Amino acid sequence: MILIITALMIEAAPLIEHFRLRRDMSIHEFPVYRNADIALIVSGVGKVRSAIAATYLLSICNTKYNKDIENVNDDSCIKDHTLVNIGFCGASETQYEIGSLILINKVIDMDTGIDSYPDVFVGKDLPAETLCCFSKPISKEDFENINRKSVFCDMESSGIMEVAKKFTYAHQVVILKIISDYLNPKNLNKETLKGYLAKQMPKIEQIIKEVKQLNYYFSKNFTDKIFKEEEKIILEAISENLKFTHAMKQILLNEVKKAKLEGTEPIKILEAYSKVKVNSKTEGKKFLNEITAKLNAKD
Amino acid sequence: MKLQQNLMRKTDKKENNKEFAGFMDIQEHFRDVKDVKVDAKSEREIFRNIYVEEAAFDYPITKAVLQKYIHSNIIPIHHYKDVFNRTNQHYGMQKQYPALILAIKSDPLLYKGPDVCQNFGFSNFYYTSFLLNCIFDCEYCFLQGMYPSANLVAFVNIEDFKDAITKIVSNEREPVYLAASYDTDLIAFHGIIPYLDYFYDFFSTLPNLYVEVRTKSAGQIFYEEHAALENFIVAFTLAPEEVIKKYEKYTPSLKARIKAVKKAIDKGFKVRLCFDPIFIDTEYESLYEKFYDYIFSEIEPGKILDVGYGFFRMPVDFYKRIKKQKSNSKLFIDDYCLIDGIVSYPTALQEEVKEKHFAILLKYIQKDKLFAL
Numbered sequence: 097m098i099l100i101i102t103a104l105m106i107e108a109a110p111l112i113e114h115f116r117l118r119r120d121m122s123i124h125e126f127p128v129y130r131n132a133d134i135a136l137i138v139s140g141v142g143k144v145r146s147a148i149a150a151t152y153l154l155s156i157c158n159t160k161y162n163k164d165i166e167n168v169n170d171d172s173c174i175k176d177h178t179l180v181n182i183g184f185c186g187a188s189e190t191q192y193e194i195g196s197l198i199l200i201n202k203v204i205d206m207d208t209g210i211d212s213y214p215d216v217f218v219g220k221d222l223p224a225e226t227l228c229c230f231s232k233p234i235s236k237e238d239f240e241n242i243n244r245k246s247v248f249c250d251m252e253s254s255g256i257m258e259v260a261k262k263f264t265y266a267h268q269v270v271i272l273k274i275i276s277d278y279l280n281p282k283n284l285n286k287e288t289l290k291g292y293l294a295k296q297m298p299k300i301e302q303i304i305k306e307v308k309q310l311n312y313y314f315s316k317n318f319t320d321k322i323f324k325e326e327e328k329i330i331l332e333a334i335s336e337n338l339k340f341t342h343a344m345k346q347i348l349l350n351e352v353k354k355a356k357l358e359g360t361e362p363i364k365i366l367e368a369y370s371k372v373k374v375n376s377k378t379e380g381k382k383f384l385n386e387i388t389a390k391l392n393a394k395d
Numbered sequence: 396m397k398l399q400q401n402l403m404r405k406t407d408k409k410e411n412n413k414e415f416a417g418f419m420d421i422q423e424h425f426r427d428v429k430d431v432k433v434d435a436k437s438e439r440e441i442f443r444n445i446y447v448e449e450a451a452f453d454y455p456i457t458k459a460v461l462q463k464y465i466h467s468n469i470i471p472i473h474h475y476k477d478v479f480n481r482t483n484q485h486y487g488m489q490k491q492y493p494a495l496i497l498a499i500k501s502d503p504l505l506y507k508g509p510d511v512c513q514n515f516g517f518s519n520f521y522y523t524s525f526l527l528n529c530i531f532d533c534e535y536c537f538l539q540g541m542y543p544s545a546n547l548v549a550f551v552n553i554e555d556f557k558d559a560i561t562k563i564v565s566n567e568r569e570p571v572y573l574a575a576s577y578d579t580d581l582i583a584f585h586g587i588i589p590y591l592d593y594f595y596d597f598f599s600t601l602p603n604l605y606v607e608v609r610t611k612s613a614g615q616i617f618y619e620e621h622a623a624l625e626n627f628i629v630a631f632t633l634a635p636e637e638v639i640k641k642y643e644k645y646t647p648s649l650k651a652r653i654k655a656v657k658k659a660i661d662k663g664f665k666v667r668l669c670f671d672p673i674f675i676d677t678e679y680e681s682l683y684e685k686f687y688d689y690i691f692s693e694i695e696p697g698k699i700l701d702v703g704y705g706f707f708r709m710p711v712d713f714y715k716r717i718k719k720q721k722s723n724s725k726l727f728i729d730d731y732c733l734i735d736g737i738v739s740y741p742t743a744l745q746e747e748v749k750e751k752h753f754a755i756l757l758k759y760i761q762k763d764k765l766f767a768l
Contacts, residue, residue: 224468265485318487357725
């Protein structure tokens with residue numbers, strides 16, 4: 097699922113409209129909007145708020161929303177979440193026009209000096225830059241006291257990166273920024289800002305599409321999708337009925353996986369044990385040895 | 396002559412392209428999906444991102460690389476480990492689209508050779524890594540368990556490596572054997588950073604040093620452009636074509652590798668053949684016997700320096716790490732033995748297979764030229 101985090105409602109509104117997201121009225125802590133494969137949260141300004149909101153969104157996606165997604169039966173988006181931070185940033189130099197979209201490949205937390213690096217595999221045509229994350233809006237006067245040649249600055253990215261480090265892979269976080277001003281953040285007009293975002297929507301949509309494809313590729317190649325749903329149910333039933341410990345269950349999964357990778361279909365062997373019940377772990381262990389022997393004999 | 400050289404370069408370019416094919420996988424995936432544009436410019440960029448340590452910018456290798464990959468994003472970093480050792484990287488995904496990290500290696504620059512590798516009769520066995528990781532994507536590769544990242548780290552402080560090597564060689568009375576390409580494939584990487592060009596003259600000044608460079612590359616430019624050295628050994632890893640197809644993703648075919656072996660021999664290089672790793676599997680067992688006969692029908696045994704032989708093996712920690720990431724790999728779900736911290740086939744089984752294989756190999760190679768673990 098694509099989890100979009102914006103700081104402000106004016107950043108969220110064009111995205112909500114474009115992707116036809118609907119407000120989740122059951123959530124009161126943050127404004128959350130969603131469709132089948134995108135969820136958007138409006139975090140409020142600052143890295144602490146963005147970190148809280150991103151964690152919250154990940155949490156509800158792993159619990160509440162996954163149930164809905166499984167009903168949708170869409171293999172392309174189950175459980176492979178990518179955090180996408182979309183918002184405005186200031187720029188100290190004028191090499192990009194106001195309203196330009198940039199992709200971030202390094203985030204510096206200006207309070208702690210900690211650098212974070214997302215693995216950027218999408219948005220090949222976009223310019224990529226380093227983003228400095230501050231705790232307060234930066235003006236031209238503030239920039240003069242910072243020992244850097246040029247900066248792109250925002251207030252949320254380092255919070256998002258901290259969440260990504262904890263909960264996702266490095267390629268499952270994307271930071272997209274639209275330049276709103278050349279470090280004169282006080283004179284911004286809401287409608288003009290919305291216009292910048294609307295203008296960049298085709299590029300944002302393209303990035304979202306690439307992230308979805310990347311999630312699909314990842315899910316197809318690197319996640320454990322070897323067991324069919326019916327096999328999962330039988331394996332669960334066997335493990336419970338035969339009072340398997342966690343380690344015994346792992347042995348069973350390993351043996352079944354091995355049989356499958358060797359091209360055999362172990363379901364018939366498993367079915368015979370799905371309704372057998374035991375009274376002790378010792379008894380269960382005997383059955384585990386029996387199943388393992390049968391699976392290996394099948395080889 | 397010039398035309399011949401140009402043709403040779405073209406052949407090499409073709410092989411090199413194959414070697415980089417893995418980098419394009421995600422792009423190929425995108426290409427299959429409607430409406431996603433992949434332009435020629437992105438295909439040209441082998442490394443989309445190049446991370447450079449701030450202190451590494453002034454080194455000649457850094458300058459050469461940055462001049463060559465002008466379309467790449469250059470990202471300054473403090474230390475290569477800030478990027479390379481991140482906790483949340485996915486090795487498999489990065490392998491599809493690796494970044495290059497240019498860095499300065501600090502001490503130690505040389506390491507004592509590990510027990511899981513052959514020392515080929517040298518008691519002073521060292522290895523060094525100018526480069527971390529490899530452009531190939533072999534399913535059995537121990538690097539997947541050794542490093543947290545598939546990104547390539549290229550060390551740029553060549554002179555420090557030379558000093559460290561000189562120091563070791565001058566401190567040892569016996570000859571020093573240095574494996575320079577154990578954690579990578581320097582010849583396959585030659586088109587990106589020609590490390591061996593930076594070291595070649597230096598190696599020639601140290602007769603007490605024997606350098607081994609191990610490779611799966613079919614590139615031939617290196618043998619064209621360098622004169623053979625007495626103390627420089629090119630070790631070609633060869634395997635049956637079926638094993639290459641199954642486990643050695645993006646590597647050149649057996650035929651292409653044999654061509655490179657022949658070229659190296661023709662040019663007077665000392666050539667070692669490495670049959671390592673050997674897999675004991677019902678599917679592959681019968682292949683090896685025919686394979687050895689085929690190899691020595693193509694390559695004259697008398698022109699080979701020696702042969703290295705070893706079974707699939709790796710430290711248990713690496714094995715566990717890889718198994719976790721490669722949950723659908725048959726290779727990492729098979730049953731192995733754990734002896735002294737090394738995962739491999741049971742000793743008795745190894746001995747049985749080794750006996751069969753050696754019966755064939757000894758038809759071609761003298762016993763004292765056959766090094767096994």
